[in-house]
Amino acid sequence: MTAVRAEGLFKVFGKKTDDAVRRLRDGASRAEVVATGATPAVIDASFDVRPGEIFVVMGLSGSGKSTLIRMLNGLLEPTAGRVFVDGVDIFAIDEAELRRVRQQRIGMVFQHFALLPHRTVAENAAYALDIQGVPKKERLDRAAEALELVGLGGWEDRYPAQLSGGMKQRVGLARALAAGSDIMLMDEAFSALDPLIRREMQDQLIDLQARLGKTVVFITHDLNEAMRLGDRIAVMRDGRIVQIGTAEEVLKDPANDYVAQFVADVDRTRVLTAASVMEPAQLEVSATGGPRVALHGMREKQMSAAFVVARDRTLRGVVRDQDVVAAVNRGDSTLDGIVGDDFTSVHADAYLAELFAPSAESPLPLAVLDDAGRLVGVVPRVTLLAAMASIVEALPDAEQDAEHGAEPARVEGGVR
Amino acid sequence: MSDEAFDPLDPRLDVGEWVSDAFDWFTETFQPVLDVVETVLQGLYDGLYEVLSAPPFLVMIALFAALGWVVRSWKFAVFTVAGFYLVASMDRWDAAMETLSLVVVAAALATLISVPLGIWAAKSQAVSNALRPVLDFMQTMPAMVYLIPTLFAFGIGVVPGMISTIVFAMPPGVRFTELAIRQVDPEVVEAGQAFGSSPTRILRQIQLPLALPTIMAGINQVIMLSLSMVVLAAMVGAAGLGLDVVSGLQSLRVATGVEAGLAVVVLAIYLDRIVSALADRAPVARATKLRT
Ligand SMILES: Nc1ncnc2c1ncn2[C@@H]1O[C@H](COP(=O)(O)OP(=O)(O)OP(=O)(O)O)[C@@H](O)[C@H]1O
Ligand SMILES: [Mg+2]
Numbered sequence: 001m002t003a004v005r006a007e008g009l010f011k012v013f014g015k016k017t018d019d020a021v022r023r024l025r026d027g028a029s030r031a032e033v034v035a036t037g038a039t040p041a042v043i044d045a046s047f048d049v050r051p052g053e054i055f056v057v058m059g060l061s062g063s064g065k066s067t068l069i070r071m072l073n074g075l076l077e078p079t080a081g082r083v084f085v086d087g088v089d090i091f092a093i094d095e096a097e098l099r100r101v102r103q104q105r106i107g108m109v110f111q112h113f114a115l116l117p118h119r120t121v122a123e124n125a126a127y128a129l130d131i132q133g134v135p136k137k138e139r140l141d142r143a144a145e146a147l148e149l150v151g152l153g154g155w156e157d158r159y160p161a162q163l164s165g166g167m168k169q170r171v172g173l174a175r176a177l178a179a180g181s182d183i184m185l186m187d188e189a190f191s192a193l194d195p196l197i198r199r200e201m202q203d204q205l206i207d208l209q210a211r212l213g214k215t216v217v218f219i220t221h222d223l224n225e226a227m228r229l230g231d232r233i234a235v236m237r238d239g240r241i242v243q244i245g246t247a248e249e250v251l252k253d254p255a256n257d258y259v260a261q262f263v264a265d266v267d268r269t270r271v272l273t274a275a276s277v278m279e280p281a282q283l284e285v286s287a288t289g290g291p292r293v294a295l296h297g298m299r300e301k302q303m304s305a306a307f308v309v310a311r312d313r314t315l316r317g318v319v320r321d322q323d324v325v326a327a328v329n330r331g332d333s334t335l336d337g338i339v340g341d342d343f344t345s346v347h348a349d350a351y352l353a354e355l356f357a358p359s360a361e362s363p364l365p366l367a368v369l370d371d372a373g374r375l376v377g378v379v380p381r382v383t384l385l386a387a388m389a390s391i392v393e394a395l396p397d398a399e400q401d402a403e404h405g406a407e408p409a410r411v412e413g414g415v416r
Numbered sequence: 417m418s419d420e421a422f423d424p425l426d427p428r429l430d431v432g433e434w435v436s437d438a439f440d441w442f443t444e445t446f447q448p449v450l451d452v453v454e455t456v457l458q459g460l461y462d463g464l465y466e467v468l469s470a471p472p473f474l475v476m477i478a479l480f481a482a483l484g485w486v487v488r489s490w491k492f493a494v495f496t497v498a499g500f501y502l503v504a505s506m507d508r509w510d511a512a513m514e515t516l517s518l519v520v521v522a523a524a525l526a527t528l529i530s531v532p533l534g535i536w537a538a539k540s541q542a543v544s545n546a547l548r549p550v551l552d553f554m555q556t557m558p559a560m561v562y563l564i565p566t567l568f569a570f571g572i573g574v575v576p577g578m579i580s581t582i583v584f585a586m587p588p589g590v591r592f593t594e595l596a597i598r599q600v601d602p603e604v605v606e607a608g609q610a611f612g613s614s615p616t617r618i619l620r621q622i623q624l625p626l627a628l629p630t631i632m633a634g635i636n637q638v639i640m641l642s643l644s645m646v647v648l649a650a651m652v653g654a655a656g657l658g659l660d661v662v663s664g665l666q667s668l669r670v671a672t673g674v675e676a677g678l679a680v681v682v683l684a685i686y687l688d689r690i691v692s693a694l695a696d697r698a699p700v701a702r703a704t705k706l707r708t
Contacts, residue, residue, distance in 0.1 A: 102609070107611065108611070115607075116621075118699040
């Protein structure tokens with residue numbers, strides 16, 4: 001079962017909304033419909049959010065992200081289409097039942113925190129439980145647990161006005177966690193925070209999600225954030241979802257110019273992995289074949305070295321042309337004596353940022369290995385440089401520059 | 417109504433006459449209701465006046481000062497003592513207590529009516545649209561006009577003055593309440609909805625607490641407008657400082673007028689400061705002023 005399912009969702013504001021939906025379904029463009037006095041905010045959105053995934057919805061301001069997420073818990077009623085939360089059609093049930101779904105199944109974290117200023121941190125974190133009718137003692141205990149989880153233990157008796165933005169949002173997060181619902185909607189939850197705090201919060205969310213297995217629908221207009229958090233990313237434009245895919249898919253095969261432009265901004269070194277830029281190994285020789293076979297292949301491809309792989313494709317090492325020639329002259333029947341370890345290997349999931357230093361030092365292309373140590377491809381230095389070039393072209397913003405300068409060795413985030 | 421045909425060149429509509437007729441019909445039909453209203457208002461006023469005027473004035477001054485100290489500061493308590501002592505020394509104590517009773521009862525009732533109306537208007541745009549012209553009308557109509565029908569319905573005494581005061585003083589209570597509720601951060605209200613709170617609960621736990629300081633500002637306005645009506649209320653028979661002003665005016669005795677006027681000022685400052693101090697003590701106002 002999917003955690004959240006959107007089926008042909010439309011939300012049109014303004015006049016003649018049903019008419020607008022009909023026109024849009026018949027293929028009218030957004031502009032044509034706007035001319036009739038209606039404002040289509042979300043157009044024919046369909047997707048499934050799987051339990052336990054972070055589903056990111058990304059798009060520029062005004063693309064309909066907030067409208068979309070507010071339909072997922074019924075804060076806004078769609079003009080057409082249906083929403084299922086844990087299989088329940090939330091617009092087919094009555095008000096009281098909808099409130100129960102919101103209490104028990106689907107929480108929310110807000111851009112500007114939306115805390116109750118007249119209640120303490122503990123009471124805020126316990127708010128959802130208060131609504132659920134949990135007795136005071138128990139709800140304060142559970143709120144304290146949630147606060148501990150987000151690193152705010154000991155702040156229970158303060159008021160929101162006494163907290164920094166990051167701490168306020170942690171309270172917002174604790175409130176949603178304490179509610180105990182498995183699904184969390186987060187509308188630009190970190191957008192109001194400054195970059196460093198924001199990074200911290202993203203890490204915390206990833207960590208919490210891994211520990212608690214919550215399903216998260218996360219809205220952002222920041223591609224880097226989308227890439228860091230999203231198991232899958234939906235890109236919205238002018239009310240339509242133009243692409244849904246993993247971060248890599250979105251980066252590598254942008255569905256259209258809009259996505260491509262959006263993507264041009266991202267710091268690719270922290271998103272693309274070795275596997276996504278590697279090429280097939282030009283020359284690999286079998287560890288069981290003899291030196292003659294190896295020499296033949298190397299002459300054919302005009303290579304001065306080759307990777308030696310076993311039958312199961314695990315990498316054994318490299319052989320150099322002069323050693324192979326010597327072995328042939330000696331009449332050796334195997335490569336055993338001459339296989340060297342003069343190469344550098346990287347894991348297929350390593351980020352590009354991790355590849356630059358090894359690549360600079362290694363005379364051979366980097367060998368890309370999978371979990372079992374099997375050779376799956378190589379990254380020649382030119383390939384890496386080409387990937388670099390496209391990144392430089394995309395002009396990373398100042399924030400990323402600062403990060404590179406300050407902590408060149410730290411590689412993290414990206415696609416998990 | 418006139419029997420002559422309507423002449424467009426010399427238009428004459430007996431608007432006043434019609435209203436007066438309608439009013440006669442109203443008083444006759446609703447006499448029992450009016451009687452109840454009169455009894456209740458008179459009772460409230462008499463009761464409060466009884467309480468305020470029974471103790472010796474020094475005791476009352478001490479109580480007023482204590483209240484001022486608790487909700488505000490010792491400095492304000494000092495002002496309270498000085499101000500009320502001045503009132504007593506001008507021999508205006510009883511009149512001041514009569515006026516205070518009138519103002520407190522009228523303002524309390526105006527608040528009781530206007531705050532729910534304001535909430536309703538905040539929740540429903542239709543109600544808001546319907547109320548706006550009515551409130552405009554109530555506020556711009558010369559206050560004295562209210563005296564005539566109320567005088568008709570209730571006769572000479574404190575009640576017609578009180579009703580006129582309530583009508584005149586109500587609009588800012590409605591307006592401030594509506595504004596206050598509409599101004600509450602929509603995201604916080606959304607948070608209530610998103611976690612499954614019911615509308616009444618959102619009103620009680622989120623909207624009203626967050627709107628309280630602004631609503632209190634509205635209540636303060638209601639009180640000030642009520643005070644401004646005391647002279648008019650005196651013209652239809654309400655006792656108190658207003659009556660002193662009226663009689664000072666009629667007999668051209670400047671001293672009486674000035675003394676009564678001063679006493680009104682003392683009451684006004686006292687009530688204003690108390691109410692605004694209470695607004696500052698609203699939980700949301702206190703919590704947002706906190707620093708780490
Ligand atoms: N209540 C409303 N009435 C009319 N139009 C609305 C309403 N809410 C949103 N819209 C319109 O719908 C479109 C999408 O708005 P929405 O707030 O969903 O965008 P968003 O992607 O969340 O943008 P942002 O990044 O600025 O938050 C916009 O054109 C907006 O003007
Ligand atoms: Mg938005």
